[in-house]
Amino acid sequence: MPNRSFLQDFNKGLWQENPVSRQLLGMCSTLAITNALINGVAMGLAVSFVLIFSSLLVSLLRKIIPNQVRIASYIVVIATFVTMADRFLAASFPAISKSLGPYVPLIVVNCIILGRAEAFASKNTVGRSLVDALGMCLGYILALLILSSIREILGSGTWLGYRVLGTWFEPWIIMILPPGAFITLGLLIAFANQIERKIKLRR
Amino acid sequence: MLFFSAILINNFVYHYFLGICPFLGISKRIDSSLSMGTAVTFVMSLTAVVTWPINHWILIPYKLDYLQIVAFILVIASLVQLVEMFIKKTSPPLYQALGIYLPLITVNCCIMGLALLAALKNYNFAETVVFGVSAGLGFTLAIVLMAAIREQLDLADVPEPLKGAGISLIVTGIIALAFFGFSGMIK
Numbered sequence: 482m483p484n485r486s487f488l489q490d491f492n493k494g495l496w497q498e499n500p501v502s503r504q505l506l507g508m509c510s511t512l513a514i515t516n517a518l519i520n521g522v523a524m525g526l527a528v529s530f531v532l533i534f535s536s537l538l539v540s541l542l543r544k545i546i547p548n549q550v551r552i553a554s555y556i557v558v559i560a561t562f563v564t565m566a567d568r569f570l571a572a573s574f575p576a577i578s579k580s581l582g583p584y585v586p587l588i589v590v591n592c593i594i595l596g597r598a599e600a601f602a603s604k605n606t607v608g609r610s611l612v613d614a615l616g617m618c619l620g621y622i623l624a625l626l627i628l629s630s631i632r633e634i635l636g637s638g639t640w641l642g643y644r645v646l647g648t649w650f651e652p653w654i655i656m657i658l659p660p661g662a663f664i665t666l667g668l669l670i671a672f673a674n675q676i677e678r679k680i681k682l683r684r
Numbered sequence: 685m686l687f688f689s690a691i692l693i694n695n696f697v698y699h700y701f702l703g704i705c706p707f708l709g710i711s712k713r714i715d716s717s718l719s720m721g722t723a724v725t726f727v728m729s730l731t732a733v734v735t736w737p738i739n740h741w742i743l744i745p746y747k748l749d750y751l752q753i754v755a756f757i758l759v760i761a762s763l764v765q766l767v768e769m770f771i772k773k774t775s776p777p778l779y780q781a782l783g784i785y786l787p788l789i790t791v792n793c794c795i796m797g798l799a800l801l802a803a804l805k806n807y808n809f810a811e812t813v814v815f816g817v818s819a820g821l822g823f824t825l826a827i828v829l830m831a832a833i834r835e836q837l838d839l840a841d842v843p844e845p846l847k848g849a850g851i852s853l854i855v856t857g858i859i860a861l862a863f864f865g866f867s868g869m870i871k
Contacts, residue, residue, distance in 0.1 A: 508704035509793045553761060560754040568750060583800040586753045590793040592705055659699055660860040667846075667853030675845040 490609055491616040499673075500593045500617055501624035501666075507593040510584050511625060512666060516657040518641050521629030523577045525622035527570065527585055531562045532594050532621075533614045539602040540610035546603075555598045556589070563588045593621060624669075631665055632656045686811060690818035693867045696794045697826040698860040700801070703794035707827055708852055717831035721824025725817065727767060727789050728798055731760055732816025735799040736809050756799045764789050794823055829859060 500506045510528070514520045535558050539546075546554045567585045570578040578585065588594065597617060602610040633639060636656030638646040655661045696702045703724070710720045735756055743749050768786045771779045789795060798819055802812045833855055842851050 506705070508708065509701045509797075512704065513701040553758075556757055556761060557754065560757050564750060564753050567753065583797060583804055586800050587702075587793050587797055589753055589757050590796045655861070658864075659701065660857040660864070662701070663853045663857030663860055667850045667857065670853065671843075671846040671850035674847075674850065678845060 487609070487612050490612045493616060495616060495620045495623065498617075499620040499624060501621060501628075506596055507591045507621065508666075510587060510591055511628065512659070512662040513584050514581055515625060515629035515632055515662060516636065517580075517633045518626070518629045519577065520580055521625040522622075523570070523574070523581060524584065525618070525625045527566045528588055528591065528593065528621060529618035530566050531559060531588055532597060532618055533611065534562050535559045535594055536597055536602040536610045536614035537607065539598045540605060540607045543603045551603065552595075552599070555595060555603075559594050559598070560589050593617065628662075628665060628669060631669075632661060636661060686814050687818045690815055691822040691825065692863065695822045695826055695863060696797065696819050697823060698856070698863045700794075700797060702797040703792050703823055706792055707823075707830065707856075708849065711827050711830040711834055711852070714828060714831045714835060717827040718824070721820075721827050723786055723789060724792065724794065724823050725820025727760075727764060727786075728795055728816045728820035728823075729813065730763055730767065730816075731795050731799055732802065732812045734759055734763060736802065736807075736812045739799075739803050740809075752800075752803065756796060760795050760799070794819070826859075830856065833859075 501508075501511050507528070510524055514524045535555070538558050539555055542554070542558075563586060566588065567578075570581070570585060597614060601613050605613070630640060633641075634645060635653050638644060638650045638652045653661070656665070690696075694700065697704065697707050706720060706724075711717050738755060738759060739749075739752070743752060743755060748755075764786060768779075771786070798816055802815055807815060830852070834852065837851065837855070846854070
């Protein structure tokens with residue numbers, strides 16, 4: 482794979498292999514915490530932190546870790562960074578940490594991170610893995626931002642806590658409840674598929 | 685009470701969004717989703733039994749609860765491995781039925797979620813075990829329901845961009861809405 486440019490490694494996370502809309506990875510956290518934009522941002526940053534550092538470490542250690550125990554080693558690496566992120570959030574932003582609940586520790590089993598470690602970081606150089614992780618993070622954050630913005634605006638009439646729709650607006654409570662999450666994400670994925678189809682047709 | 689609420693109201697899939705990956709991935713046919721559900725219920729019950737003593741007798745007394753995440757994930761991974769070897773030796777037909785689903789369970793977030801939620805809510809031992817069994821049954825119910833709908837959906841005329849994940853998520857949303865009807869049942 483030497484003829485791929487760094488830019489391609491970076492770009493593919495944004496659209497072509499977007500972890501949420503294309504690969505359907507990390508669904509649990511995506512759906513659970515996007516009821517308000519601030520939670521989406523916090524989750525996006527926490528996952529990015531873990532993904533970037535575990536990609537870095539896995540890629541550094543890729544020649545040392547024996548093949549048979551690689552999955553277990555990756556999990557330990559990931560769990561360490563997740564613990565750091567969890568403790569940091571709990572100490573600095575107790576309110577956010579409380580509203581995210583068990584979903585921060587659950588980053589451990591977020592398939593985006595293990596998937597990247599196994600599919601990319603374990604086979605590529607440190608630089609490439611870092612770029613790949615950055616692209617994936619941006620794609621993930623982007624998806625979270627869109628999803629949580631839609632749900633917060635329609636579900637509580639606010640955006641980042643500020644009221645954007647007038648008092649005439651009756652909030653759709655359903656949007657901040659679980660069913661709203663499933664339906665919004667379903668429609669978003671359909672929308673992304675439709676754009677992809679249009680692009681293909683034009684070629 | 686806890687039993688029914690974990691199956692119907694606080695269903696792991698529809699309420700906590702746990703185990704969505706296998707839920708979407710393996711819900712294409714009823715029989716395979718039933719095997720997945722059985723495997724998950726089995727491992728969940730075991731996880732509940734094993735993680736509670738570890739958390740309350742080792743981690744908390746020695747003030748090691750910051751190691752919770754690492755400890756739980758290692759316990760679950762080795763538990764799945766053990767269960768796999770055990771079933772392979774003792775009951776080949778069951779091993780055939782569960783097949784590739786067992787190793788997949790390690791990264792299934794509902795197992796990890798169960799251990800964390802039980803620790804978070806400070807359940808005692810009996811409650812944790814009941815919670816584990818009923819959450820597993822709830823997952824099975826959810827995934828079998830979904831598979832039944834998706835088998836019918838294959839015959840329906842779904843708009844092109846919605847095919848696959850899109851329609852599955854919307855259907856899940858509607859089922860989740862229906863499950864809200866149960867929340868008035870237990871006060």
